[in-house]
Amino acid sequence: MTDSSTGPNHPETAFTWGHPAIETAFATAADGTLRLVRLGPSSDTADPEAALPLVELTAFGHGSGWSGPRFTGTAFGARLAYRGHRRDSRGGWERLTVELHDPATGLTAFVELSSPAGVAVLRSRVRLRNDGTEPVVVQSVSSLLLGGLPSPDALDVHRARNDWLAECRWYTEPLRDTVADISVDVHQHDSRAALALTGRGSWPSDGHLPMGALTERGGQGDLGRAWVWQVESPAGWRWDLGERAHGTYLAVNGPTDAEHQWRVRLAPGEESTTVPAALALGAGLDEALAALTSYRRAVRRPHPDHVTLPVVFNDYMNTLMGDPTTEKLLPLIDAAAEAGAEYFCVDSGWYDDSVDGGWWDGVGEWLPSPRRFPDGGIQAVLDRIRERGMVPGLWLEPEVVGVRSPVAAALPPEAFFQRDGVRLSEQGRHQLDLRHPAARAHLDKTVDRLVGDWGVGYLKLDYNIVVDPGTSAPGDLSPGAGLLGHAHAFLDWLSDVLDRHPRLVIENCASGGMRMDGATLAVAQLQSTSDQQDPLRYPPIAAAAPTAVPPEQGAVWAYPQPDHDDDLITFTLGGALLGRIHLSGHLDRMTERQLRLVRDAVDTYKSIRGDLARAVPFWPLGLPGWTDEWPALGLRVPGGPSYLSVWRRGGDSEVTLPVRHLADRGGPVRTEILHPSAVRAESAAVWDPATGELRVSLPRTPGVLLIRLTPEARAEA
Structure with a gap:
């Protein structure tokens, strides 16, 4: 279905679009620009003057209307005139494209909005086309704009620190702490202040997750409205919040010239498209994050792994630590099979033939080490994995080439990142540019050998360097544009690999969770959540990981060791049971009783x-803090049971967890402790139907329980 309006800036232009889970309305402001005035219930319609234009962008010769850190109030934003819109419904998605045009330059913007049916999430991106006669150099362009939100006085802002070994650490503050009340009515001018967050370089989630959230205080009951967004950029990104017309605005961008050295020149007839942004709505943070989880499932590439969730054993973490050999691997393979693993991944080091382990700056050929695998080569190890009923996997760091590697000299200079004609190096490595056909051919040959010839069914793709701001290859106007171009080419290459090898499972890793972005998660099947080696530090990461990645994609380490007592073994295993359990540890050195604990946990999973x-x-106790004594994570199955992982790292031996969706339903709830399978008599999980709360007792630290909560039918009167 399509409908449209023609001609510049019609004051009467107004229309609605959406589906029952997310309704939008558009209206024209006094300056003639079309604006999004409603996202949600009809009672939430904003004054067009408080809303924002559909697009804000800056370009050489066309800057902002004021100075400050905001990417709003731009000259182009006020000039892009409505020319029409079209909508369609296909593949379970509702789509709307709004066409805007600037007569002065001939620049046309297509605002492409979409939403999966039944899911309260809006996805937005902007495609620019130069229909003029002169080039336009674009410096920034919005992916998503939303105004007319409640006053900063009523809002809390949520961000997630995301550092190596300490991922997904959400924190909250009042928006007013940053966006001060300047007495707007006195000055007759909005504040220029903004709360801005930026991600840089080739690790898009280093420092912070490319996400954010707002929650409204004092809503219905104790749950106000919530808005949660993600920037789907595999490179740079930015978002900012500020005050506008006594309300709040949100502006989401990909990379910009000011912060990422990103700009593109559009010659007449050329196009450029922003990275997408997605915004989820809900009554409270949990509901909005649930909607975002459903959206992430709808937008990603289909794959059998998302349904089967096989158990992976990886030899690295707290085990071989990058030093695999046939002698070390064979007993581990046997033990992993006995424990119930279905995939076995040989991690880093399998290609290292040096005596001193100095492979870091020599990688790139990805050939197996004869020294490490003397009898039958690595193929004998892979065969043993298959003989034990598991799928073999290998670790690979495809985008890097060590400065000592023969590949560094074999490939043309243009196949690598460069600045001012000089090849870049970082930590003894060069960075491949996947836009160059020689770089892509090198990786295609590598993967087709590993998967096609060797029969590898799982690749853990790591990435352990950061390149910032990017590359200036021939044709690149700026290094930030070069970086984004490579990042998109890398994801295109991944998609092509999966097209050729549709059963292959790919794990995305960048020193743990440093590349945990929506663009990459839409292609890769699994996401490493952390490199954290301390089992007592992992629970807040595991509990908060579903804010960034669907549970079935979030790889959580479980690394029991023979020198652990039973409590610590069940603790590290239990922490992974509501994600994708990634087994490691010296299972081959365990007693039969210890191995039985591992098997029990795997069987439960x-x-x-x-x-x-x-x-x-x-999250019945809220998003976890880094030092919380009682982290907790729940998963709710639509029309089915709920599961709760509850960890105790200290504090009192009992905690009470409100479970709102079961309390609202009312009636009896059956509780089952699934893990550990042999529960101490003092451990308990008791449902209180009067309060809709679960009382959990754990007598010892560290301790963990996995609990299933199943609503039962009310007894007939």
Whole structure:
């Protein structure tokens, strides 16, 4: 279905679009620009003057209307005139494209909005086309704009620190702490202040997750409205919040010239498209994050792994640590198979033939080490994995080439990142530019050998350097544009690999969770959540990981060791049961009793994983803090049970967890402790139907329980 209006800036232009889960309305402001005035219930319609134009962008010769840190109030934003719109419904998605045009330059903007049916999430991106006669150099362009939100006085802002070994650490502050009240009515002018967050370089989630959230205080009951957004950029990104017309605005961008050295020159007839942004709505943070989880499932590439959730054993973490050999691997393979693993991944080091382990700056050929695998080569190890009923996997760092590698001299200079004609190096490595056909051919040959010839069914793709701001290859106007171009080419290459090898499973890793962005998660099947080696530090990461990645994609380490006591073994295993369990540890050195604890946990995981693939998360104690003594994560299966992982790292031996969706339903709830399978008599999980709360007792630290909550039918009167 299509409908449109023609001609410049019609004051009467107004229309609605959406579906029952997310309704939008558009209206024209006094300056003639079309604006999004409603996103949600009809009672939330904003004054067009408080809303924002559909697009804000800056370009050489066309800057902002004022000075400050905001990317709003631009000259182009006020000039882009409405020319029409079209909508369609296909593939379970509702789509709307709004066409805007600037007569002065001939620049046309297509605002492309979409939403999966039944999901309260709006996806937005902007495509620019130069229909003029002169080039336009674009310095920034919005992906998503939303104005007319409640006053900063009523809002809390949520951000997530995301550092190596300490991922997904959400924190909250009142928006007014940054955006001060300047007495707007006195000055007859909005504040120029903004709360801005920026991600840089080739690790898009280094420092912060490319996300943010607002929650409204004092809403219905104790749950106000919530808005959660993500920037789907595999490179640079930015968002900012500020005050406008006594309300709040949100502006989401990909990379910009000011912060990422990103700019593009559009010659007549040329196009450029922003990275997408997605905005989820809900009554409270849990509901909005549940909607975002459903959206992430709808937008990603389909793959059998998302349904089957096989158990992966990886030899690295707290085990071989990059030093695999045939002698070390064979007993581990046997033990992993006995424990119930279905995939076995040989991590880093399998290609290292040096005596001193100095492979870091020599990688790139990805050939197996004869020294490490003397009898039958690595193929004998892969065969043993298959003989034990598991799928073999290998670690690979495809985008880097060591400065000592023969590949560094074999490939043309243009196949690598460069600045001013000089090849870049970082930590003894060069960075491939996947836009160059020689770089892509090198990786295609590598992967087709590993997967096609060797029969590898799992690739852990790591990335352990950061390149900032990017590359200036021939044809690049700026290094930030070069970086984004490579990042998109890398994802295109991944998609092509999966087209050729549709059963291959790819794990995305960048020193743990440093590349945990929506663009990459839409292609890769799994996401490493952390490199954290301390089992006592992992629970807040595991509990908060579903804010960034669907549970079935979030790889959580479980690394029991023979020198652990039973409590610590069950603790590290239990922390991974509501994600994608990634086993490691010296299982080959365990006693039969210890190995039975591992098998019990794996069996429990296999019994519930079908539910995890369609469950949405909730946090009965709120998003976890880094030092919380009682982190907790829940998964709610639509029309089915709920699961709770509850960790105790200290504090009192009992905690009470409100479970709102079960309390609202009312009636009896059956509780089952699934892990550990042999529960101490003092451990308990008791449902209180009067309060809708779960009382959990754990007598010892560290301790963990996995609990299933199943609503039961009310007894007939």
